[in-house]
Amino acid sequence: MKSDNIDTFIQECKSRGLNITYPRMAIYKILLQYKGHPSAEDIYKQVQKDHPNISLATVYKTLEMLVDNDLVAKVTPLHDIVRYDCNKDFHHHLVCIKCKKITDIENDALNHLPIPENIDKNFKIINYRVQFDGICKECQRA
Amino acid sequence: MKSDNIDTFIQECKSRGLNITYPRMAIYKILLQYKGHPSAEDIYKQVQKDHPNISLATVYKTLEMLVDNDLVAKVTPLHDIVRYDCNKDFHHHLVCIKCKKITDIENDALNHLPIPENIDKNFKIINYRVQFDGICKECQRA
DNA sequence: GTGGTTGCAAAAAGTTTGCAGGCTC
DNA sequence: GAGCCTGCAAACTTTTTGCAACCAC
Numbered sequence: 001m002k003s004d005n006i007d008t009f010i011q012e013c014k015s016r017g018l019n020i021t022y023p024r025m026a027i028y029k030i031l032l033q034y035k036g037h038p039s040a041e042d043i044y045k046q047v048q049k050d051h052p053n054i055s056l057a058t059v060y061k062t063l064e065m066l067v068d069n070d071l072v073a074k075v076t077p078l079h080d081i082v083r084y085d086c087n088k089d090f091h092h093h094l095v096c097i098k099c100k101k102i103t104d105i106e107n108d109a110l111n112h113l114p115i116p117e118n119i120d121k122n123f124k125i126i127n128y129r130v131q132f133d134g135i136c137k138e139c140q141r142a
Numbered sequence: 143m144k145s146d147n148i149d150t151f152i153q154e155c156k157s158r159g160l161n162i163t164y165p166r167m168a169i170y171k172i173l174l175q176y177k178g179h180p181s182a183e184d185i186y187k188q189v190q191k192d193h194p195n196i197s198l199a200t201v202y203k204t205l206e207m208l209v210d211n212d213l214v215a216k217v218t219p220l221h222d223i224v225r226y227d228c229n230k231d232f233h234h235h236l237v238c239i240k241c242k243k244i245t246d247i248e249n250d251a252l253n254h255l256p257i258p259e260n261i262d263k264n265f266k267i268i269n270y271r272v273q274f275d276g277i278c279k280e281c282q283r284a
Numbered sequence: 285g286t287g288g289t290t291g292c293a294a295a296a297a298g299t300t301t302g303c304a305g306g307c308t309c
Numbered sequence: 310g311a312g313c314c315t316g317c318a319a320a321c322t323t324t325t326t327g328c329a330a331c332c333a334c
Contacts, residue, residue: 019288019333037244040324055291060324062289075235075244092258093217094265102179102217103265107258113272116249122279123236123245130255130272137264161308161313182299197316202299204314289332296325307314 005032009071016069023047023054027062028071037075092130098139105132147174151213158211165189165196169204170213179217234272240281247274 009028013020030046031038038046044059066072092110094103110130151170155162172188173180180188186201208214234252236245252272 017288021289021333023290041322053291057292057325058290064325065289094261094267096265097268103262105258105261107260109256110258113255114251115274116247116252118249119236119247119274120245120279122282123238123274123276124282125236125274125276126239127276128272128274130270132257132261132265132267132270134265134267134269137262140264140266159313163308163314165315183297195316199300199317200315206300207314286334287332288334290330292328292330294326296323298321298323300321301319303317305315305317308312309310 012069012071018065018069022051023058024062026051026054027059028066031066031072090127092132094132094134096136096139097133098135101136103136105130154211154213160207160211164193165200166204168193168196169201170208173208173214232269234274236274236276238278238281239275240277243278245278 006025006029010020013024018024026047027043030043034042034046040056040059040063043063044054044056047054047059063072067074090111092105092107094105095101113128113130115125148167148171152162155166160166168189169185172185176184176188182198182201182205185205186196186198189196189201205214209216232253234247234249236247237243255270255272257267
């Protein structure tokens, strides 16, 4: 199964005209094996163990290339910088993936989602939020 | 209504033994008036227009104090640094607010949420995700 | 050989911190 | 007046960039 994924990855690279390189293979393998969601630094530390010559800049460049090619997802629901909100009511967000604009949604149905039952019983849920990603009116025109 | 909010804010500060200062008032007013969710930089730019002597460091310190006192919410669903995931399937997240660990949830009910009807019809929704915040088993013990 | 990729180092972007001076109560 | 708060500047963290050398095809 693991080699399946690597094979698929190689195919995906080839079909996009991307060279198959040592750093790429190493970084992608770590992503496959990693439990949880690593940061660039996490991946760098991990990759260093086997390949100390791979640089942090390469990790960043490779991750960016993987995201651009839709082979890896960036888990930063909103965006890269912290934003603030003085509306402390329970509410959800509509996020434009192009201009990054955030709009609040007040919706009662979303405020009463069933709590999933197949999660670790020992995880104490305090809160949740739903984020809709999409493209706003202005960015659709552009 | 706006002065209501300011009055409430002043009360909240007093009840917590926080001084009522010019920068605090100015920054909080901007948060009240701001459409969308500003970053620290956004707030700084805005506050500069009326009060060019207020520094960016003060904006950061004030925001941190507001968040610590639960007067303002930080809109950074996961955390402060970008994380990656090579599981591109539709899934949701369980996030420990203490140790920042992220766990995937696969849950069919969550994959079929009703799209809220009271949002801008011109916003094209591409995807959505649900994030549950809470405290994991390990952090509850600590 | 050609062009895509890498590594290094420097820089940019965002955020935090220490400390002297100033302001609120 | 006491102690909290602010401004400045410097430091720190995370990410990006430029460019020469290198490697895959």
